[in-house]
Amino acid sequence: MILNVNGQRHDVDVENGTPLLWVLRDTLGLTGTKYGCGIQQCGACTVHVNGRAVRSCGVPAETAVGTDITTIEGVVAKDRNDPVLRAWIEEGVPQCGYCQPGMVMATKAFLATNPKPSDEDINRQITNICRCGTYYEIRKAIHRAAGQTGTGTR
Numbered sequence: 001m002i003l004n005v006n007g008q009r010h011d012v013d014v015e016n017g018t019p020l021l022w023v024l025r026d027t028l029g030l031t032g033t034k035y036g037c038g039i040q041q042c043g044a045c046t047v048h049v050n051g052r053a054v055r056s057c058g059v060p061a062e063t064a065v066g067t068d069i070t071t072i073e074g075v076v077a078k079d080r081n082d083p084v085l086r087a088w089i090e091e092g093v094p095q096c097g098y099c100q101p102g103m104v105m106a107t108k109a110f111l112a113t114n115p116k117p118s119d120e121d122i123n124r125q126i127t128n129i130c131r132c133g134t135y136y137e138i139r140k141a142i143h144r145a146a147g148q149t150g151t152g153t154r
Contacts, residue, residue, distance in 0.1 A: 001014070001062055001065050002065060003023065003061065003064055003069060004066075004067065004068050004069060005024065005028060005030070005069045005070075005071065006030075006070060006073060006074030006077065007068075007074065010027075010028055012027050016060065016062050018061050019056065019057050019059060019061065020054075020060070020061045020064050020069070021033060021035060021045045021056040021059075023061045024047065024056060024069075024071060030073050032071055032072035032076075032101045033045050033046075033047055033072065033101060033102070034099070034101060034102060035057065036057075036099065036129070037057070038057050039057070040055040040058040041055075041129070042128065042129040043055060043099065043102045043103065043106055043127065044102040044129075045057045045102055046102035046103075046105040046106045047069055047070060047071050047105055048105060048109055049067050050067050051068075051109065051112065053106045053108075053110070055102075070105075072101035072102075072104060075105070075108065082108075083145045083147075084104055084107050084108050084111070084141070084142075084145045085104065087141040087142070087144035087145035088100065088141050090144060091137045091138075091140045091141040091144060093134050093137045093141050094134070095130075095132035096131065098131065099128060099129065099130050099131060099132075103126070103128045103130065103138060106126055106127075107145065110122075110125050110126060110142075111142070111146055115146055116146055116148060117142065117143075117146060117148075119139060122138075123139075126138070
């Protein structure tokens with residue numbers, strides 16, 4: 001099957017039903033997308049499919065044929081000064097960093113549809129789990145990326 005990942009076409013030979021997460025990590029070597037829970041709950045495996053945030057552990061790779069898939073590697077390669085990446089650094093979001101690629105991908109898709117979010121919008125829409133509990137910093141970074149001076153209230 002042919003997958004378009006980060007603007008490049010890849011011919012991958014995997015069994016039907018193989019989760020997109022494992023194709024990205026094991027077949028293509030794009031290890032920025034993380035395995036967290038395997039049941040689409042934690043969000044560590046979030047990537048974009050046609051601009052939408054999806055949790056790749058629950059997406060059969062064959063359903064992504066004909067779509068544009070973007071991973072954290074694609075975001076970094078495109079623009080190291082991406083507003084979300086910059087805000088993440090400026091607000092000191094990462095602790096262990098494990099969940100951060102998925103959190104960044106979820107945030108980028110979220111801000112594309114809600115460019116001026118409230119804290120309530122963020123709480124409702126960004127449901128990724130951070131094991132280190134940096135939700136305050138995440139909220140502040142989202143507001144910063146949106147050009148807001150949000151409080152990032154706890």
